[in-house]
Amino acid sequence: MPASPSMKNGDEVAHYVSARKQRGRGKVRLQPPLTPMIDVTFQLLIFFMLTMTFRQAEGVLPGNLPAGDTAEAATPLPDTAVRIVIMPHGEKNELARYELSDSNFRMDTGEQLFQALTDRKASMGGASASEVSLVLQPYMNVKWNWVTEAYNQAVRAEFKKISFATN
Amino acid sequence: MAKSHKSAGGAGEVSFNMTPMIDCTFLLIIFFIIASQTASDELARLLVPQVSESVAVKAPDTPNRVIVNVQSAEDENAPEDVRAVAIPGQALQYKIGGNEIAIGPNAFRELVRLIREAKGRWEANPLSADKSLVFYMEVRADRRVAYGAVAPVMEAAAEADVEKMRISLELYRKDN
Numbered sequence: 001m002p003a004s005p006s007m008k009n010g011d012e013v014a015h016y017v018s019a020r021k022q023r024g025r026g027k028v029r030l031q032p033p034l035t036p037m038i039d040v041t042f043q044l045l046i047f048f049m050l051t052m053t054f055r056q057a058e059g060v061l062p063g064n065l066p067a068g069d070t071a072e073a074a075t076p077l078p079d080t081a082v083r084i085v086i087m088p089h090g091e092k093n094e095l096a097r098y099e100l101s102d103s104n105f106r107m108d109t110g111e112q113l114f115q116a117l118t119d120r121k122a123s124m125g126g127a128s129a130s131e132v133s134l135v136l137q138p139y140m141n142v143k144w145n146w147v148t149e150a151y152n153q154a155v156r157a158e159f160k161k162i163s164f165a166t167n
Numbered sequence: 168m169a170k171s172h173k174s175a176g177g178a179g180e181v182s183f184n185m186t187p188m189i190d191c192t193f194l195l196i197i198f199f200i201i202a203s204q205t206a207s208d209e210l211a212r213l214l215v216p217q218v219s220e221s222v223a224v225k226a227p228d229t230p231n232r233v234i235v236n237v238q239s240a241e242d243e244n245a246p247e248d249v250r251a252v253a254i255p256g257q258a259l260q261y262k263i264g265g266n267e268i269a270i271g272p273n274a275f276r277e278l279v280r281l282i283r284e285a286k287g288r289w290e291a292n293p294l295s296a297d298k299s300l301v302f303y304m305e306v307r308a309d310r311r312v313a314y315g316a317v318a319p320v321m322e323a324a325a326e327a328d329v330e331k332m333r334i335s336l337e338l339y340r341k342d343n
Contacts, residue, residue: 034185034189037189038189041189041193041196042192044196045195045196045199048196048199048200049199052199056215056337057337058215058225058335058337059221059223059224059225059226059338059339060225060226060305060333060335060336061222061224061333061334061336062332063331063332063333063334064330064331064332065304065321065325065329065331065332086314092255093255094255110219110220111219114220139314140314140315140318141313141314141315142313142314143256143310143311143312143314144216144237144308144309144310144311144312144314144316144317145216145217145218145311147314148216148218148310148334148336149216149218149219152218152219152222152223153218153220155222156220156222164321
């Protein structure tokens, strides 16, 4: 048995104990109490799992607003302007239809609108057609989603001057 | 939680190795913290428009903007009594920073005032000396609201002499 500090000379005989045996026997393992930490960690984990909602990846489309006072800034449209009328469609206005100026054909999807805009641009003379004003004219009760759909297709078709019609 | 067992002979100690479990748990917590949506004053909880072949780009996180949120009365976070009687396309409120503006006759005036204030704050910001940073409004409207609720926002921005705007929508997704 190794000599301990409490032993007094003469009380016990101290035998030699090899260093290897001492390492294996007398070492006290120090460990912080893990239980509270694991409890709290699991509480946090459960909280985040229950409350989390994934954020949609958002982006933006650029645009212009009429400068200055709206009433003064609203200028009449040039004859060359392309107008997209966006009208509600469906029982609860959950869908929309698009109609280009000088055309009676109504489109139901953004892809059809994109094709029509591309064709219109080609018929107007390619690159210079990008300078043509494109005006979105949505009905007041059409869903915002379909207005942005038309705006997106106009940007996609590389129209540069896109604006909203005002009264 | 560590379970140990001493054999009758006192020969060995068996214990669970907790380290990998704690490592995994912390990793999961960090993942949930980063991935979860934190409700901020600027970005209200709403469903941004979802379009086909979106060409939207990520907005730079610069202070030269005011974000106008238009929340839907049909949203699950809207008060129950409002949601129960909401008509399709009805907006709940506008939200600029921490300010909530109820839909009503005074909404337009309030929108103009708050947009002007935001523009004034930007003009007082030393960064506004950089002419490449033009102040703009970001229209962040719920996809379910009617255009009639969003049009006043654009008119109010024009009234407040804001010349540029951005429209928030979902970024391009392959499954669109």
